[in-house]
Amino acid sequence: MNKYLLSVHAAPGADCHSMPPEEMQAAFQKIEALETEMKEGGAMLFSGRLTEPDTATVVRHDDGKILTTDGIFAESKEHLAGFYLIQAKDLDAALGWANKVTTAVGQPIEVRAFWNPPGS
Amino acid sequence: MSGQSDPIERAFREGSGRAVASLIRIVGDIDVAEDAVQEAFVIALSKWPVDGVPDDTAAWIITTGRRRAIDRLRRESLGRSILGDMVQDEALADPLEGEGEGHPMRDDQLRLIFMCCHPALNVEAQVALTLRLLGGLATKEVARAFLVEEATMAQRLVRAKRKIKSAHIPYRVPEGREWPHRLPPVLAAIYLIYNAGATRTTSTEEHLEDLCLEAIRLCRLVRSLMPREPEVRGLLALLLFTESRRATRVAADGSLVLLRDQARGSWDAALIEEGHALLEPCAPAGPYQLQAAIQAVHASARTFEETRWPKIVELYDSMLLIAPTPVIAMNRAIALGEVAGPAKALALVDALELEPYYLFHATRADLLRRLGRFDDAAEAYRVAASLAPSVGEENFLRARLRELR
Numbered sequence: 141m142n143k144y145l146l147s148v149h150a151a152p153g154a155d156c157h158s159m160p161p162e163e164m165q166a167a168f169q170k171i172e173a174l175e176t177e178m179k180e181g182g183a184m185l186f187s188g189r190l191t192e193p194d195t196a197t198v199v200r201h202d203d204g205k206i207l208t209t210d211g212i213f214a215e216s217k218e219h220l221a222g223f224y225l226i227q228a229k230d231l232d233a234a235l236g237w238a239n240k241v242t243t244a245v246g247q248p249i250e251v252r253a254f255w256n257p258p259g260s
Numbered sequence: 261m262s263g264q265s266d267p268i269e270r271a272f273r274e275g276s277g278r279a280v281a282s283l284i285r286i287v288g289d290i291d292v293a294e295d296a297v298q299e300a301f302v303i304a305l306s307k308w309p310v311d312g313v314p315d316d317t318a319a320w321i322i323t324t325g326r327r328r329a330i331d332r333l334r335r336e337s338l339g340r341s342i343l344g345d346m347v348q349d350e351a352l353a354d355p356l357e358g359e360g361e362g363h364p365m366r367d368d369q370l371r372l373i374f375m376c377c378h379p380a381l382n383v384e385a386q387v388a389l390t391l392r393l394l395g396g397l398a399t400k401e402v403a404r405a406f407l408v409e410e411a412t413m414a415q416r417l418v419r420a421k422r423k424i425k426s427a428h429i430p431y432r433v434p435e436g437r438e439w440p441h442r443l444p445p446v447l448a449a450i451y452l453i454y455n456a457g458a459t460r461t462t463s464t465e466e467h468l469e470d471l472c473l474e475a476i477r478l479c480r481l482v483r484s485l486m487p488r489e490p491e492v493r494g495l496l497a498l499l500l501f502t503e504s505r506r507a508t509r510v511a512a513d514g515s516l517v518l519l520r521d522q523a524r525g526s527w528d529a530a531l532i533e534e535g536h537a538l539l540e541p542c543a544p545a546g547p548y549q550l551q552a553a554i555q556a557v558h559a560s561a562r563t564f565e566e567t568r569w570p571k572i573v574e575l576y577d578s579m580l581l582i583a584p585t586p587v588i589a590m591n592r593a594i595a596l597g598e599v600a601g602p603a604k605a606l607a608l609v610d611a612l613e614l615e616p617y618y619l620f621h622a623t624r625a626d627l628l629r630r631l632g633r634f635d636d637a638a639e640a641y642r643v644a645a646s647l648a649p650s651v652g653e654e655n656f657l658r659a660r661l662r663e664l665r
Contacts, residue, residue, distance in 0.1 A: 142428045229428075229430075230428045230429065230430035231378075231380060231427045231428050231429045231430065232429075232430050232432075232434075232438075235380070251427075252427075253426055253427045253428055255426070
């Protein structure tokens with residue numbers, strides 16, 4: 141089994157906050173059903189939805205000093221909105237789950253394998 | 261891949277794809293498999309002249325390569341760790357034990373082409389991997405085929421192979437339900453390889469013509485592995501019809517000869533017959549079958565005037581239903597022009613948004629010429645010539661421009 145990160149990328153305002161309540165309800169139900177399927181299929185390791193990107197804080201070392209800045213690391217049109225950490229046999233299996241996730245959340249999903257140390 | 265390649269090089273090209281395909285399954289690593297096949301051919305070069313050429317050269321290469329690969333993996337004590345990843349169950353069994361229907365080895369080349377053309381890889385990588393691994397072309401040759409530096413191509417191949425390994429792209433034949441999604445990139449890669457060869461037929465670099473034959477060889481291979489798949493038959497028919505006329509598309513001075521003016525008697529009748537036979541069983545449905553059906557109509561016409569244009573228009577209409585692109589709409593308009601006249605065709609072509617496409621201007625130029633609007637035609641030929649992708653095509657368009665005066 142290999143581990144994959146399925147990250148959900150969303151444009152600002154493209155989340156459920158702007159939806160009418162009944163649509164939001166339906167969206168949540170779809171996602172909940174999918175997450176149950178992922179758990180029962182033995183794929184789900186961990187998942188989470190992140191808070192809004194403007195609530196992020198970046199910490200870095202600059203010339204020996206700790207620098208703390210308000211806001212996200214890289215400005216871009218889309219931001220990381222949440223992720224699924226899954227295990228799957230190969231990329232095809234991972235893409236199969238990604239296909240279901242993008243259908244449920246309505247946002248593009250980036251799929252990346254976790255690095256396996258040599259000899260593992 | 262020069263035209264005068266020696267028989268050993270040829271044998272390498274024919275057999276290396278099959279050997280690499282089997283060894284990837286057996287050892288589970290693309291680079292190890294490639295190196296092992298290279299080594300096996302080096303051994304063959306010294307052994308065959310002394311011991312004689314074995315009956316089944318491909319089997320000999322695979323057996324020898326497998327031994328080298330396993331030795332190397334043991335030596336590097338990576339052994340099982342690498343062998344575990346891609347390899348299926350029968351990894352270390354004798355790879356040559358029976359090779360009939362249902363035996364894993366029969367499907368190795370199919371596994372390989374589906375891996376090379378996995379939709380998670382970009383199109384450039386798909387084409388490069390297919391030519392390198394399945395076609396047995398050297399990196400230098402793949403680079404030359406696509407007009408990039410060898411180092412650039414080497415990097416592209418390394419990156420693609422790294423992605424296959426790190427993202428765990430599987431070495432398997434997709435299941436039936438996946439085919440609608442997985443087959444098109446395979447066919448597109450073969451089609452691109454053919455076109456890379458065909459569009460440069462008019463250039464001075466003759467070695468590139470081999471790409472057309474390589475694409476046909478790959479397409480025949482896929483056909484033999486998936487004999488019942490209509491779009492595979494369609495693509496093979498399309499390539500064969502196109503190939504049947506290739507020699508007549510270029511004049512002695514290297515300039516392009518239009519379909520209208522080609523020496524039909526010199527079209528390759530055997531390829532045409534094979535193309536017709538591939539299309540026969542059913543009405544064309546997919547895009548390659550439809551394109552092949554259009555070429556079949558041309559191939560059946562003894563003269564340009566005898567061409568069944570209404571049938572061609574009908575086939576383009578079917579294509580537009582699948583893929584409503586302006587290029588197909590333009591080709592339909594050209595065919596319609598042969599039925600309804602150039603004025604009607606020009607009106608349709610002018611409505612298309614194809615400004616950057618040289619054939620759009622070449623088409624307009626031809627229609628304007630036929631309508632007697634010579635100044636407009638000259639301007640369109642000038643634009644077309646400035647956008648032409650090859651010297652042969654540019655020369656052709658400039659010659660047409662001169663004829664107007």
